Amino acid sequence: MRILISALAVLAITACEPTYVVPSSASGASLPATAAPAANRTVAQGTALLFQVAQRVEPIAESACQQETGRGGDFCDFHIQVEAGDQPNAYQSYANGRPILTFNHAMLRTIRNENEVAFILSHEAGHHIAGHLQRKQQQTGLGALAGALIVAGLGGDPQAGSDLGGAFGGRAYSQNFELEADVLGTYIAERAGYDPVDGAASFARFAGSSSLLATHPPGTQRYSTVVATARLIAAQRAQGITPTIPRN
Ligand SMILES: [Zn+2]
16 A cells, blocks of 8 residues: 555655746636637638747747756758648657658647747647657656556556546646646747737637647637736736747
């Protein structure tokens, strides 16, 4: 039993360390109505818009990455790419030592305007800067360990416990990661000269998407986080302070 408690304690401790401050989402901001129809561009038009916005966002994301991680070179040199897909999706990955930001065709066709492109690019870059891929792996591993120990301790199949615990560990923290990426994304998009609050209005459209729902917090919570972060930035700018991304 002692080892079970230790495993759970490790899980609980590591779960409580987001790197960046996520403001209280009690800003009272409510999502804009979803009435605005999504654009219906060709993939070529959407791709042109993506790369036009990326010209401004990528250098800002790259310097934020260097500043926040203390690393340079390929590690912060974002590669932007497009892939096929019927359901709107964008994600961050890492290959050959470089961070990759991918938009799929459905996303490019339906994205509303350049603020949305900028915010989503910035959000995905935020995942990389905050090290979410690695941290999620750690959480999944710890969850699997705790699950295996608990189920084995109860006389069950450790593999079943490991699978369950891993799924729980990976999922439980992904919602925090989304909010953290939203905070970073708000700073990056604002620095690049875009309106992150308008960009985050896409949450109203994606709120009903089951593929995103599984790992993403409710759209209203994410939108409120962006609104609260944008207010902080505006207040600092009004005082002549250069906004810095708030670390824990
Ligand atoms: Zn995300």
